[in-house]
Amino acid sequence: MQEHHDDSDLLVILRHAPHGSSWLREGLDAALVAAAFGRRVSLLFMGEGVTALLRGQQLGPLGQKGTAATLEMLEMYDIETLLVEEQGLSRLGLSSDELMLEVECLSPSALARVLSGHRLVLTF
Amino acid sequence: MLLHVVNRSPATSRVYQQALAGMSPEDRLLLIEDGVQGALPQLVRYYAGLEGRLFALKEDLESRGLLGRCDASVQVVDVDGFVDLTEEAERTVSWY
Amino acid sequence: MRYAILLMGAPYSDQASHSALRFARALVARGHRLEAVFFYHDGVYNAARLAAPPQDEPHLVDAWAALANEHRVALQVCIAAALRRGLLDEREAVRHGKDGVSVEAPFELTGLGQLVDIGTRCDRLVTFGP
Numbered sequence: 001m002q003e004h005h006d007d008s009d010l011l012v013i014l015r016h017a018p019h020g021s022s023w024l025r026e027g028l029d030a031a032l033v034a035a036a037f038g039r040r041v042s043l044l045f046m047g048e049g050v051t052a053l054l055r056g057q058q059l060g061p062l063g064q065k066g067t068a069a070t071l072e073m074l075e076m077y078d079i080e081t082l083l084v085e086e087q088g089l090s091r092l093g094l095s096s097d098e099l100m101l102e103v104e105c106l107s108p109s110a111l112a113r114v115l116s117g118h119r120l121v122l123t124f
Numbered sequence: 125m126l127l128h129v130v131n132r133s134p135a136t137s138r139v140y141q142q143a144l145a146g147m148s149p150e151d152r153l154l155l156i157e158d159g160v161q162g163a164l165p166q167l168v169r170y171y172a173g174l175e176g177r178l179f180a181l182k183e184d185l186e187s188r189g190l191l192g193r194c195d196a197s198v199q200v201v202d203v204d205g206f207v208d209l210t211e212e213a214e215r216t217v218s219w220y
Numbered sequence: 221m222r223y224a225i226l227l228m229g230a231p232y233s234d235q236a237s238h239s240a241l242r243f244a245r246a247l248v249a250r251g252h253r254l255e256a257v258f259f260y261h262d263g264v265y266n267a268a269r270l271a272a273p274p275q276d277e278p279h280l281v282d283a284w285a286a287l288a289n290e291h292r293v294a295l296q297v298c299i300a301a302a303l304r305r306g307l308l309d310e311r312e313a314v315r316h317g318k319d320g321v322s323v324e325a326p327f328e329l330t331g332l333g334q335l336v337d338i339g340t341r342c343d344r345l346v347t348f349g350p
Contacts, residue, residue: 009340010336010339010340015142022261023261026260026261026301029300029332030260030332030335030336033331033332033333033335033336034332034336036333037333037336037337039336039340046142046145047138047142085145087145108145111145111146112145112146112147112148112151113148115126115146115148115217116126116148116151116214119215119340120215120339120340120345121126121215121217122226122339122347123217123218123219123220123347123349129346129347131235131236131239131349156239157235157236157239158235183242184235184239203242203243203246204246204250206243206246207243207246207247207250207252210223210344210346211221211344215344215345216344216345216346216347217347218346218347218348218349220228220229220236220347220348220349220350
């Protein structure tokens with residue numbers, strides 16, 4: 001495991017797709033606020049949550065905002081640890097080079113280590 | 125050691141897989157709400173390998189009429205036991 | 221130990237609120253300090269002042285308020301999640317030109333920064349989701 005995962009303050013686990021529910025947006029909001037408060041934040045896209053990173057997302061019905069624009073701002077908030085569950089991608093037939101941001105893919109065995117390497121874990 | 129909490133039945137939800145994926149070999153798993161169905165002998169196989177680290181909440185088993193139907197490998201704890209588990213674990217992670 | 225609870229399930233829709241309240245009562249009964257309950261996602265409906273459940277069902281909103289008053293537990297409601305769902309305290313009602321008030325003390329509308337704060341300050345944070 002890489003050094004920068006160790007003892008980070010907060011791990012936010014995002015398990016939902018954009019548009020279908022508010023989970024993804026609300027999880028990202030928590031991450032952004034924590035980062036704005038100076039915490040070191042890692043994001044873990046898990047299960048359906050990996051679809052948040054797909055390129056070419058649009059507004060939903062009635063101009064419903066998605067989350068792609070928020071994801072593009074992550075760097076500005078110094079959220080640089082973006083982790084993706086490898087199995088989440090492969091289950092949907094996706095690969096990491098199709099994603100809008102550079103991510104680190106986690107094998108099943110690495111997932112548990114990431115969870116124990118953070119002082120606080122929030123699941124959305 | 126972390127405590128993982130699952131409130132969904134493995135018969136209908138894949139949330140249990142996420143919990144298992146996030147678990148280290150020493151972590152514990154507590155089944156609450158509809159998750160207690162996972163303590164039934166027919167479903168406990170989804171949690172193979174967690175012997176001694178698998179718990180189910182007594183009150184939620186009881187209210188569902190499932191208390192007498194738990195697999196012997198599952199440790200039944202009441203809400204005070206739930207508190208104990210959160211004390212003993214460094215952190216609690218919920219999967220719902 | 222110092223505890224905090226994060227509740228994200230709506231009352232009466234999911235068991236999460238009942239589970240969280242039961243856990244909260246067990247915590248304080250065992251002498252732990254429950255510093256705050258943070259309500260997020262549909263959990264913010266736990267703060268709905270106008271909730272009127274049938275008399276033979278637990279009144280969750282009142283139960284949270286009683287817990288807060290007896291054990292000095294802060295009831296913190298995410299303001300962004302609350303406003304979207306029509307949950308406004310007096311100040312927000314005025315600010316948004318609304319007649320009614322749907323959130324009152326001891327519930328307080330607050331920012332997500334509070335969640336980050338209690339999450340890192342308390343020894344334990346336990347999440348109850350829907």
